[in-house]
Amino acid sequence: MKRFLAIALGILTAIGGFVDIGDIVANAEAGARFGIAHAWVLLVGVIGICAYAEMAGRVTAVSGRPVFDLVRERLGPRVALANLAGSLLVTVLTLGAEIGGVGLALQLATSVDYLLWVPVVAFVLWAALWRAKFSVLENIFGLTGLVLIVFVIAFFRLPADYSSLWQQASHPGPPTGEDWGTYWFFAVALFASALTPYEVFFFSSGAVEERWSSKDLLTSRINVFVGFPLGGLLAFALMLTSATVFHPLSMSVDTLSQVAMPAAIALGKLGLAAAILGFFAATFGAAMETGLSTGYTVAQYFGWTWGKLRRPRNAARFHTVVMIGILAGVGVLMTTIDPIQLTEYTLVFSAVALPLTYLPILVVANDRGYLGNRVNGRLANTLGVIYLLIVFAAAIAAIPLMLTTRMGGG
Template identity: 65%
Template sequence: MRKLLAATLGVLSAIGGFVDIGDLVAASQAGARFGMGHAWVLLAGVVGICAYAEMAGRIAAVSGRAVFDLVRERLGARVALVNLLASYLVTVLTLAAELGGVALALRLASGLPYLVWVPVAGFAVWLVLWRMRFPVMERVWGLTGLALVVFAVALFALPTDWAGLAASAVHPTAGGFGWGAYWFVAVALFASTVSPYEVVFFSSGGVEERWNAADLADARLSVLVGFPVGGFLALSLVATAAVVFHPTGVTLDRLDQVAEPAALAFGAVGLAVAALAFFAVTFGAALETGLSAAYAAAQYFGWQWGKRVRPREAARFHTVLLVSILLGVLVLLTAVDPVTLTEYMLIVSAVTLPLTYLPILIVANDRTYLGDRVNGRLLNLLGAVFLLLIVAASLAAIPLAITTRMGQ
C-alpha cells in the first residue's frame, strides 16, 4: 500500500498532463474525427514523458533541487529568463483553461451558467493550495481523477467494434477532414500529453516530498505507474468518442458532448460519474498549473518556495500563486469560450515545448549535479529521439494552425 501511495504524485502529474481540460478536448475530438488514428500519439507521449519525468525526478532526488532551480545555474540567467517567461505564459493560459474546465464541470452538474462558477473555482483552487498539505492534495485529487475509468468501462457497455477500433489504430485515415486537420489534431494531442508544467510540477513535488537518492525507486514507481495510467485514461476518451461519434461524423465542441458516451452506457449514473471525473481532473490540473507557475518564478529568482514552508516564510511564492490564479479568472471573465481557449493554449504550448525539455536533458547529463546518476546511453537515445519529436511539433504547430484554420 505504501508503494502505491508513493505513486500518487505521478498519478496527479499525469492527470494534469494527460487528462486535463486539454486532453478532454483534444482526445475526444481526435476520436470523433479520426477514430483511433491518433493512438500512436498517446503511446509516443507516454514513453517520452516517462523518460523525461524520470530524469526530472532523479534530478530532484539526487541533487535535492528542482529542475528549474538548476536551469538558471546551468544555462545562465538570460537563457533561463526566456525559459521562465515562456513557461509562465503557457502555464497561466493553461491555468485559465483548467479553471474554465472546473466551471464547465460544475455547470454540467448544476445547470447554472459556467461564468457563475469561474470565481468560485478560482477561490476554491487558491484555498486548497493555501490550506491543504501537499501529500493530502496529491492523493485526494490524483486518486479522485481515476473516476475517468468510467469511459474505459463504458466501452464494454457500448456497441463497440473492437476489430474496427484496432484497424483504425493500425491504419489511420484522414477521412473527409484531410491530412492537414489530422496532423493539427496530432500536434494538439501531443502537446496535451507533454505539457511543460508536468515536469516542473513533478520535479518540484519531489523536493516537496523530500526525496533523496534512497527514494529513487519510489520516484521511478511514481513515473511508471502514474503516467501510463494517465495515458490509458486518455486512450479511453479517444476510444469512446470513436465508438459514439466517429460513425456519424460529429465534431465535438462542448464538454457535455465529451460526457455523452458515459451517459449512453450507464444513464444518469454514468453522467454523474463523468461530471465528477471532469471536476476532479480539471481541479487537480488547476492545482498543478497554479503551483507550477509559482514554482518556476520562485526557483528562478531564488525565493523561498513550497507548500512545506509556512506562507509567511514564502510570501513571494504565494503572491505569485495568487496573482496567477487571478489572471486565470480574469481571462475567463472576458467570456472567452474555455474550449476555444484550450485549443489555442495547446498550440502555444507546442511551440514552447523545446524550451522545457532540452534543459532537462542537459542537466540530466551533468555530473556536477548527479555524479554517477547521469543518464545512461539508452535513456539519452530515447531522450534525443523524443526531443526531435518535440521540435517537429513545435515547428509544425503554427503553420498547421494557420493552414487548417485551427483544424477545421
C-alpha cells in the first residue's frame, strides 16, 4: 500500500492536467464532434509531459531546486517575470474554473445551482490547503480521481463500432461537416492541456514537500511513467465513450451532465454515481494543484519561504498569495462566466508561459553543476528539443486558431 501511495503525487499532477474541468468537457466534445480523430494528440501530449516531468523530477530530487527557481536562474529576473505573469494568469483562471467545476459536479448530485456552491467550495479548498497534510491531500484526491476509470469500463460495456473507431484514429482529420481550423484548434487545446505549466511547478514543488533526494529518483520516475499515462488514459476514455455514444448520432456535447451520460447508459445508476464522484475528485484535485501552484510560483520567484511542510506562520507570504489566488478565482467566477469556457481562454497565456518554462528545465537538465553525472541522456535531449519545437509551434498557432474558429465554434 505504501508503494502504491508513493505514486499519488504523479497521479494527482496528471489528473490536474489531463482531466480538469475544461478537459473533461473538451475531450468529450472532441469525441462527439470528431470521433477519436484526436487520439494521437493525447499520445503526443503524454510523451511530452513524461519527458519534461522526468527532467523536472530528476533536477529537483538531485539539487533540491523546484522548477521556478531554475526559471529565474537561467532566464534572469525580467524574462522570468514575464513567465510568472503568464503562468499565474493560467493558474488563477484555471483555479477559478476548477472551483466552478466542483460546483458543477455538486450541482449534478444535488440540483443546487453551482454558483451557490462556489463560496462553500472555495472555503473548503482554502481550509484544506491551510490545515491538511500534503500527503493526505494527494492520497485522497489523487486516488479518488481514479474513479473516472468508470469510463474505461463503460466503453467495454457499450456496443462500440470498432472498425469506424479505428478508421477515425488512423485517419486523423475532420469528418464531413467540420473544417481543418476547428480540428487543429481542438488539437492545440488538448495538447496544451497535457503540458500546462502548473503541472511541472506542482510536481517539482511536491517533490520538495515530500523531501525527495537522489535516493528517490526511482520513485520520481515511477510517478512520472505511471501517473501521466494514467491521466492520459482517463482523458482518452472520456473521448472514446463520447465518440461511441454521441458521434454516430451527430450530437454535440457542451455540459458536464452530457459527459456523464455514457457511464449512465452503460452502467446505470452506479455508473452515473461513480462518474459524478470522479468529476468531483478530479476537479477538486485540480483546484488544489492550481491553488498551491499559485503560491509556489510567486514564492519561488521571489525566494520566499513556502510549502505545506512548514507551519503557516512560518510561510506567511506564501499562504497570503494562496488566499489571494482563491479569492481572485472566485471573483472571476462570480462574473457568471462559464467555468468550462474559462479554461479555454488560458490557452492564450499558456502560449507565453509554456516555452519559457520548458526551456530552462531542458538547459538545467544538462548542467553538471546541478546534476553531476545524472544529466540528460541522448533520448531525453532528443525528445526535449523536439517537444520544445512543438510547444513553440503550438504557442504561435494558438491565438490565430482561437480567433479564426471562434474558440472551436466553427
